[in-house]
Amino acid sequence: MAVFGVDYAWGRPGAAALQKAGVKFVCRYLSHDKTGKNLTRSEAEELSEAGIWLVAVWESTASRALGGRDAGEADAKDAAEQATACGMPDDRPVYFAVDFDATSGQQDEINAYLDGAASVLGRDRVGLYAGHGPINRAFDAGKITYGWQTYAWSGGKWDGRAQLQQYSNDHVINGVDLDYDRAMDHDYGQWRVGASPGKDDKPG
Secondary structure, three states, X not given: OOEEEEEOOOOOOOHHHHHHOOXXXXXXXXXXXXXXXXXXXXXXXXXXXXXXXXXXXXXXOOOHHHHHHHHHHHHHHHHHHHHHHOOOOOOOOEEEEOOOOOOHHHHHHHHHHHHHHHXXXXXXXXXXXXXXHHHHHHHHOOOOOEEEEEOOOOOOOOOOOOOEEEEEEEEEEOOEXXXXXXXXXXXXXXXXXXXXXXXXXXOO
């Protein structure tokens, strides 16, 4: 059974509003943005205390992954530093965003970027957010362990290996614009401050 979650950037719905809406997890950003997009330690603590799981996604620019291996290595180092500061355990993955309609001809650069990230985090902690094509090709090439697929640029296709699906955009909770997601696997990279999910934890 799918587990309901959301992702958002600059707004903060607050744990109480998220609980009331039935949200079980939130996907939150790490980045170089200085205007309030990023997950903070206090936000992570608030959500964790409310029993809401967190998922970390790194995005600087939409097409950053075309920067290849060096870009992936640099981003993974920054992502790890920010995630640690927010209380994410060091066994949890980071999803790296390919937030555009990437073609098969761009996959080599994307795969190299993921190789760079894996050189820092380890392959078992590398995830990818993207449409169907990049997700499918990255899984086939063994470049990722986690996939978060958006319905955008997917043509109605879903890769069954992706643990997360972003299935609907442009919703509002407590005045904050956000997207709807669903977890399709027991382990979708979720965590709470200082805690990874245990074997007996429910996926939501």
